[in-house]
Amino acid sequence: MSTNAPSPGNDSEDRVRHFIRQIIDEHLDNGTWDHVATRFPPEPNGYLHLGHAKSICLNFGLGQEYNGTCNLRFDDTNPVKEDVEYVESIKEDVRWLGFDWGERQFFASDYFEKIYQYAVKLIEMGKAYVDSQTAEQIRETRGTLTAPGTHSPYRERSVEENLDLFTRMRAGEFKDGEHVLRAKIDMAHPNVVLRDPALFRIRHATHHRTGDAWCIYPMYDFAHCLSDAIEGITHSVCTLEFENNRALYDWVLDTLGIAPRPRQYEFARLNLTGTVLSKRKLIQLVQEGHVSGWDDPRMPTLSGIRRRGYTPEALRDFCERIGVAKADSTVDFALLEHCLREDLNSRAPRVLGVINPLKVVIENYPEGQVDEFEMPYSPEDEAAGTRTVPFSRELWIERDDFMEDPPKKFFRLGPGREVRLRFAYYVTCTEVIKDESGEIVELRCTYDPETKGGWSKDGRKVKGTMHWVSVPHALPAEVRLYDKLFTKDNPMEVEEGQDFTANLNPESLKSVQAYVEPSLATAEPGFICQFERLGYFCVDTRDSAPGKPVFNRTVTLRDSWARIQRQMQK
Numbered sequence: 001m002s003t004n005a006p007s008p009g010n011d012s013e014d015r016v017r018h019f020i021r022q023i024i025d026e027h028l029d030n031g032t033w034d035h036v037a038t039r040f041p042p043e044p045n046g047y048l049h050l051g052h053a054k055s056i057c058l059n060f061g062l063g064q065e066y067n068g069t070c071n072l073r074f075d076d077t078n079p080v081k082e083d084v085e086y087v088e089s090i091k092e093d094v095r096w097l098g099f100d101w102g103e104r105q106f107f108a109s110d111y112f113e114k115i116y117q118y119a120v121k122l123i124e125m126g127k128a129y130v131d132s133q134t135a136e137q138i139r140e141t142r143g144t145l146t147a148p149g150t151h152s153p154y155r156e157r158s159v160e161e162n163l164d165l166f167t168r169m170r171a172g173e174f175k176d177g178e179h180v181l182r183a184k185i186d187m188a189h190p191n192v193v194l195r196d197p198a199l200f201r202i203r204h205a206t207h208h209r210t211g212d213a214w215c216i217y218p219m220y221d222f223a224h225c226l227s228d229a230i231e232g233i234t235h236s237v238c239t240l241e242f243e244n245n246r247a248l249y250d251w252v253l254d255t256l257g258i259a260p261r262p263r264q265y266e267f268a269r270l271n272l273t274g275t276v277l278s279k280r281k282l283i284q285l286v287q288e289g290h291v292s293g294w295d296d297p298r299m300p301t302l303s304g305i306r307r308r309g310y311t312p313e314a315l316r317d318f319c320e321r322i323g324v325a326k327a328d329s330t331v332d333f334a335l336l337e338h339c340l341r342e343d344l345n346s347r348a349p350r351v352l353g354v355i356n357p358l359k360v361v362i363e364n365y366p367e368g369q370v371d372e373f374e375m376p377y378s379p380e381d382e383a384a385g386t387r388t389v390p391f392s393r394e395l396w397i398e399r400d401d402f403m404e405d406p407p408k409k410f411f412r413l414g415p416g417r418e419v420r421l422r423f424a425y426y427v428t429c430t431e432v433i434k435d436e437s438g439e440i441v442e443l444r445c446t447y448d449p450e451t452k453g454g455w456s457k458d459g460r461k462v463k464g465t466m467h468w469v470s471v472p473h474a475l476p477a478e479v480r481l482y483d484k485l486f487t488k489d490n491p492m493e494v495e496e497g498q499d500f501t502a503n504l505n506p507e508s509l510k511s512v513q514a515y516v517e518p519s520l521a522t523a524e525p526g527f528i529c530q531f532e533r534l535g536y537f538c539v540d541t542r543d544s545a546p547g548k549p550v551f552n553r554t555v556t557l558r559d560s561w562a563r564i565q566r567q568m569q570k
Contacts, residue, residue, distance in 0.1 A: 018324050020058070020237060020265055024066060027234075033260075036068030037234045040094070041224065043075045044086035044208075047294040047301045048093045050315075050336075051239075051270040051277040057319040058267070059237055060099040071231055072101035075108045077223045079207040087208070089294075093302040097312045106231060108223045109209045115218045115226050116170065118256055119181060119199055123162045127255055128199060129155055130165040131182045138180070141187075142195050148188035149195045155184065169202055172215045176202050181216075185251065193244050194251065197221065225249040225262075233262040239269040240328060270322070271330040273489040275300045276500060290504055291485075295542070297552050298485040298508050308482065309528045309538025309554030314343040333484075337555050344528065344536045344554070349377035349384060352422075352467050353516040353531035353551075355479050358399040359471065360443045362427060365393040370470075373423045373453070387519045391424050394471035396515045398534075401466045402443060404432055411463040413443070419464035422532065426451040426462060467532045474515035477549045479537070481510045520549065528554065 027033045038059040042048065048056075063070030072094060076082050094101070108115075122128035131138065131152045143149030157165075169179055181200035189195055199222045204215050218226075225248075228236045236249075246264045253261045270277060277300060285291050285299070294301050297308035305315075318339040322331050352375075371391040378384035397413070406414040413419050418428040431444035450457050454465070484505055491503045516531070523529070525541040535557050540550040 019326060020062070020235070020267060020324055021065075023265060024062065024235060028066075033234045035234065036062060036066035037071070037232055038062050038068070038237060039071040039073050039228065039231065039233050041071075041073045041075045041227070042090050043078070043081075043220070044083065044090060045078065045081040046086060046279045046283060047089050047303055049277050049279070049282060049302065050272060050275075050300045050305070052093075053097060053302060053315055054270045054319050054322070055237075055239065056094055056097055056099060057316055058324060060094075060101075062235070062237070068234075069104060070099075070101065071104045071106055071233070073106040073108065073227060073231065075220060075224060075227070076207070076209065077108050077217050077220055079203060079205040079217065082208055084208050089303060093306075096302065096306055098316065106227070107209060108218075108227050109207060111223070111227055111230050112210065112214055112218070114230060115223055116200075116216075118226055119218070119222070120163065120166065121256060122183065122199070123166060123181075124159060125255070126159060127184050128162070128181055129157050129184055130162050130169070130179050131155070131196075132179050135177055135180075138198075142192065143187065145192065149192075151187055152182070152196070155196070166200075169200070169216050170214075172204070174202055176204055178202060183248075183251070191244060191247050193221075193248050197248055221245050221248050222252060225252050225264075228262040229253055229258045236262045236264045238264060238266055240266045240326075241269065242266055266326075268325045268328045271328065272300070272333050272336070273330060274333045274484045274486055274491070276486075276491050281500060284501070288501070290501060297480070297482050307538075307541050308552050309536060310340055311343050311347075311528070314340040317343065340555050341536070341557070344530065346380070348528050348530045348536055350375075350379070350532050351377075351517055351520060351529045352389060352469050353477070353479075353514060353520075353534065353537070354396040354398055354467070354469050354474075355481070355512055355514040355531070355534060356399040357396040357513075357515055358402060358440065358443065360395045360397050360427070360445055360468070362393050362395070362445050362447045363430070364446045367393055369393070370473075371424070371452070375423050389423070389517050389519070390470045390473040391421075391468075392470040392472055395421070395468045396471055396474060397443075397466055397468050399440075401464075402429070402440070404440065412466060413464065417464075418462050419466055420451075420454050420462050421468050422465055423454050424452075424468065425449070425454065426456060467534075469515045469517055471515075473518050475518050475521050475549065477514050477516050477520070477551055478543075479512050479514040479551045479553065480540070481512060481553050483508050483510075514551070516549070516551070521547075523549065530557075533557070 024036055040056050040059045060070045074087055131154050133152055141150045180198050182196045182198050185194045185196055187195045198219050200216050200218055203217050206212055243266045249264050286294055291299055295303040295307045297304055318336045372388045374386045375389050376386050401412040403410055403414050413429050415429050418426055420426055425447040427445040427447045429443055429445050432440055433442035435441050485508050486503045487505045488503045491500045494502050523539050525539050525544050527539045530536050536554040537551040538554050540552050544550040
């Protein structure tokens with residue numbers, strides 16, 4: 001596994017590193033183009049994922065950088081799999097990432113009539129024919145990478161017969177699969193894509209925009225290049241799996257004599273450790289119930305990571321750092337988390353929350369007394385303001401902050417040990433209360449009233465500082481602790497007879513009863529904060545309700561990418 005993760009540089013450094021920018025610069029310098037027009041062309045048959053984010057940032061970013069345009073175009077040529085739901089989700093995701101297409105929203109279905117007429121022109125030129133073989137027969141005669149294909153028995157139909165059949169295909173006279181329109185290129189071509197590829201197929205299905213107006217639909221490769229040309233795209237930037245298809249892209253436009261015409265350029269798609277970025281596999285996760293839906297916070301969909309609390313700024317930073325390359329590589333997911341931590345560290349307010357609660361009773365603290373401590377929302381930004389947090393005789397602390405028999409380097413609470421309660425007082429554990437099974441259920445402590453604010457007037461120091469929440473003031477909350485969805489860096493590594501779901505992590509979601517400070521009672525869905533010492537959390541946008549908040553753990557405070565970088569530097 002290789003990791004492609006250069007640090008972001010200034011614009012001039014990016015231009016040297018970024019081969020697509022080099023191409024555009026050359027075209028503008030030599031007069032090939034006097035402007036830049038790109039497009040982001042998703043098929044509306046699913047929700048966008050992190051891999052799409054790279055393409056969104058690249059295409060819209062190029063349009064912005066060169067004062068050009070970037071179209072949002074939906075390549076909706078397959079009515080069986082596409083839906084308005086996906087169209088709307090894609091638009092929401094692109095906007096969330098910070099990009100706006102203005103009036104430049106298009107659909108391939110806008111051009112169905114034009115694409116049909118282009119197909120008619122190819123037939124008239126003797127460059128396309130109606131094939132009446134079955135799909136299986138066509139596959140069998142296509143040949144292999146080492147052996148040429150064989151001609152269809154229908155390849156030499158006359159122009160008149162082909163035009164008649166194609167017209168009748170459009171009129172709905174034939175069943176699905178009964179005929180297909182193919183380009184007439186070369187059945188012995190070393191690029192299998194050019195062995196008489198299909199251009200149109202019959203599909204009696206209702207389209208989400210055109211309804212039942214059409215029963216034949218163009219194939220993606222035929223519609224895509226023509227849509228680019230119709231829209232005046234200059235640089236058609238796509239991922240590396242379309243490299244072989246570029247020959248067909250060029251053949252269609254050159255054969256039809258379209259000029260000036262766009263050129264296709266391919267870049268390496270995003271591969272991330274510990275996840276899958278295949279729409280087909282993500283659909284399987286949803287349909288088989290391995291996740292709660294497309295926006296499950298464990299999913300690598302943009303709607304999923306948005307619900308989990310990821311920010312568009314962090315994702316754009318990540319896409320800039322990984323760069324644009326010609327060769328496939330795999331990026332450590334830890335880098336994305338690192339970008340997120342850097343962003344949230346500067347913006348997320350600090351609050352108190354306890355996710356594994358253990359009760360503490362301060363025996364010498366007056367019953368009924370409540371102190372109030374003013375705490376900053378950010379240690380680095382005074383403008384973030386402060387809030388008042390109540391303190392009482394009974395507190396919740398993290399169970400992990402106490403050990404009955406602590407080792408030497410454990411600097412938190414233990415029998416007879418003194419620690420600092422953040423912004424409050426020094427306390428000392430005097431007694432451990434257990435239930436019948438031996439589980440610790442409560443701690444008894446004493447406090448030093450001369451340490452108000454968390455500092456000793458006599459100068460004595462303690463090494464441990466702990467967060468806390470006042471029991472009578474605490475807001476109960478459900479906290480969902482998310483972990484990696486898969487147990488392996490490469491989820492596709494499975495034993496024979498298994499599929500990638502065998503590597504699903506059974507511990508990827510743990511829901512716990514937690515307590516948070518009362519200031520969070522008014523936190524809106526989507527609100528992101530740091531639970532001090534625990535991590536970053538987000539109010540869930542689907543399941544949270546007034547008085548019954550649900551927090552998703554966005555990311556822990558521990559930065560594994562920073563550790564990786566330190567190890568690489570040694």
